[in-house]
Amino acid sequence: MSESELIKKIRQLSEIKPRKDWVLLTKSRILGLSSQPEREKVSVFTVLKGLFFQPRMAFVLPVVLGLFIAAFTFAQNSLPGDLLYPLKRIAEKGQALFVSEAERPTAQLGLANKRLEELAKIAEQNQTPKLASALDEFQKSAAVAAKNLKKPQKITREVVDETKKFLENKERAEASLGAVIGGEELDVALSQAVENAIKDLGQRTLTENQEKLLKEAKEDFSSGNLMGALDKISQMNLK
Amino acid sequence: MDKSRKKFSDIYDQCIGKIYRFIFIKVNSQEVAEDLTSEAFLRAWEAFKNSENPNSNNQKIDNPPAFIYRIARNLVTDYYRQKGKFQTISAEYVQMADPEPDLEEKAMLGSDCEMVRAALSNIKDDYREVIVWHYLDDLKIPEIAKILGKPEGTVRVLLHRALKAVRFALNNGK
Numbered sequence: 001m002s003e004s005e006l007i008k009k010i011r012q013l014s015e016i017k018p019r020k021d022w023v024l025l026t027k028s029r030i031l032g033l034s035s036q037p038e039r040e041k042v043s044v045f046t047v048l049k050g051l052f053f054q055p056r057m058a059f060v061l062p063v064v065l066g067l068f069i070a071a072f073t074f075a076q077n078s079l080p081g082d083l084l085y086p087l088k089r090i091a092e093k094g095q096a097l098f099v100s101e102a103e104r105p106t107a108q109l110g111l112a113n114k115r116l117e118e119l120a121k122i123a124e125q126n127q128t129p130k131l132a133s134a135l136d137e138f139q140k141s142a143a144v145a146a147k148n149l150k151k152p153q154k155i156t157r158e159v160v161d162e163t164k165k166f167l168e169n170k171e172r173a174e175a176s177l178g179a180v181i182g183g184e185e186l187d188v189a190l191s192q193a194v195e196n197a198i199k200d201l202g203q204r205t206l207t208e209n210q211e212k213l214l215k216e217a218k219e220d221f222s223s224g225n226l227m228g229a230l231d232k233i234s235q236m237n238l239k
Numbered sequence: 240m241d242k243s244r245k246k247f248s249d250i251y252d253q254c255i256g257k258i259y260r261f262i263f264i265k266v267n268s269q270e271v272a273e274d275l276t277s278e279a280f281l282r283a284w285e286a287f288k289n290s291e292n293p294n295s296n297n298q299k300i301d302n303p304p305a306f307i308y309r310i311a312r313n314l315v316t317d318y319y320r321q322k323g324k325f326q327t328i329s330a331e332y333v334q335m336a337d338p339e340p341d342l343e344e345k346a347m348l349g350s351d352c353e354m355v356r357a358a359l360s361n362i363k364d365d366y367r368e369v370i371v372w373h374y375l376d377d378l379k380i381p382e383i384a385k386i387l388g389k390p391e392g393t394v395r396v397l398l399h400r401a402l403k404a405v406r407f408a409l410n411n412g413k
Contacts, residue, residue, distance in 0.1 A: 009355045010374045018259040
């Protein structure tokens, strides 16, 4: 046998190979690895990342948020009967949740005032189809404001101002519509509130000027001039 | 998978076949070859882990394949020393991964392989190693010289004598 033939035969020994399953098993035994492909570890962060930080979600979330904010902004100028009006009411209800008990009458009077402004606007623009829902909104709002005014409370400058504004707005709305718009419950509550304020002020130590204004307020109230009475009370610089 | 585990995994993939063959040629038993090969890699992994650990004083393993060959060689020596076993020649353990030749060819090939394997198992360890490294593992003379820590000329002489020893063993039917 020549050297090259011998080498050729030696090279044939390269056919000696270990069993494939034994190779894998031994590797896993030595290195402590599973013979199965390693699974990716799942952490809480990975799950949250998957839920909120997917490329598509990253794009969609700001867009949805932006549309939401835009809708609420546009809704502020909407009128009863408009598509976006319910959003305006939701926003107002949300804000009302953060108002303290003491500030609630002022806040509710403020909302009643807004309803009156809406009503006046509808009347001025002659948007008749929206009138019914606007009146309904006003009456609901007036009822809530009246309920809050009936509770015993100190009459503040803000309440006086809002009440004055309300009476003015109501007068204007009724003039535009040429009809009485209701809300008598609130009128009664306001009258009661003014009466209570006059009684409360009568028990306080007042300056000469304040006593004079109080006297005039009593006269206005007796004559049914609620606006006049409120005007005098507001001039007394209540704290 | 940590870094050293990944590195050793690559070394394992690269060397497992060669070390198995190196051992099998000597012991001529699939079972024993598998046991000794696993043991060689297990010891190598332990040493490798320690050498990779910065807190360990163990020296870094420069040439992992050569290191595993050295372990395998010692294990084979220990195996024969402790068990007092004699090598038996049997063709049934030679695994032919190759394409399926016809039965006659297969028998001839198997027979030739077995004769060569038997001859290799009966020559000096140094001779067998250089033959395996050069002709089966395709290591160049300078690489073998580096593993053995001998001059290249010495390796060439060793290889020449090794081939002569194989031919002698074949001719004498050992």
